[in-house]
Amino acid sequence: xxxxxxxxxxxxxxxxxxxxxxxxxxxxxxxxxxxxxxxxxxxxxxxxxxxxxxxxxxxxxxxxxxxxxxxxxxxxxxxxxxxxxxxxxxxxxxxxxxxxxxxxxxxxxxxxxx
Amino acid sequence: xxxxxxxxxxxxxxxxxxxxxxxxxxxxxxxxxxxxxxxxxxxxxxxxxxxxxxxxxxxxxxxxxxxxxxxxxxxxxxxxxxxxxxxxxxxxxxxxxxxxxxxxxxxxxxxxx
Numbered sequence: 248x249x250x251x252x253x254x255x256x257x258x259x260x261x262x263x264x265x266x267x268x269x270x271x272x273x274x275x276x277x278x279x280x281x282x283x284x285x286x287x288x289x290x291x292x293x294x295x296x297x298x299x300x301x302x303x304x305x306x307x308x309x310x311x312x313x314x315x316x317x318x319x320x321x322x323x324x325x326x327x328x329x330x331x332x333x334x335x336x337x338x339x340x341x342x343x344x345x346x347x348x349x350x351x352x353x354x355x356x357x358x359x360x361x
Numbered sequence: 362x363x364x365x366x367x368x369x370x371x372x373x374x375x376x377x378x379x380x381x382x383x384x385x386x387x388x389x390x391x392x393x394x395x396x397x398x399x400x401x402x403x404x405x406x407x408x409x410x411x412x413x414x415x416x417x418x419x420x421x422x423x424x425x426x427x428x429x430x431x432x433x434x435x436x437x438x439x440x441x442x443x444x445x446x447x448x449x450x451x452x453x454x455x456x457x458x459x460x461x462x463x464x465x466x467x468x469x470x471x472x473x474x
Contacts (some may be wrong), residue, residue, distance in 0.1 A: 289468075347455070
């Protein structure tokens, strides 16, 4: 059972364009929604995260939009740069017995052409 | 650099063998999470330790086990290895037991032949 669905699987954007990656979740108990960026040969790195009491969070060129009623959230990368080319994972987490266990989407491979 | 270290970087072994992967969390972090990343399963949570105690288990096979030592480093032991165990194994550390900000290490690439 895939609890977090991520789309698209791959995305090609021109430099300066907007990259949009979408995720949908099923379990309403999730209360923390991070996005990770992973470069080849590296571990995932926390990029930005949001809690469901906020509809939008912006950090630099990265923005998370959150729609609690639709159980959807998305990552927007403004003014996309070739250095943003990486795989992006959304996740949904909830506390369980003192642990915060994330369920990850399957990832989106982003290529930004110069 | 996340401050989390993992060794070895690469590991090639044969089916049926046993290996140990090592993780050192960021300075001061008490929580260590282990994950498996494969093409068919994606990124999957395996197990969580906090200050030496097991706190949560995910999709971890019975052939796999882990522990966290008094100096807070953790080891993931994989035994009776199968071809399907070939994957990237990541650990992540967090400052709190239920800490939701997790910092991933560079991973260990395991190849079972």
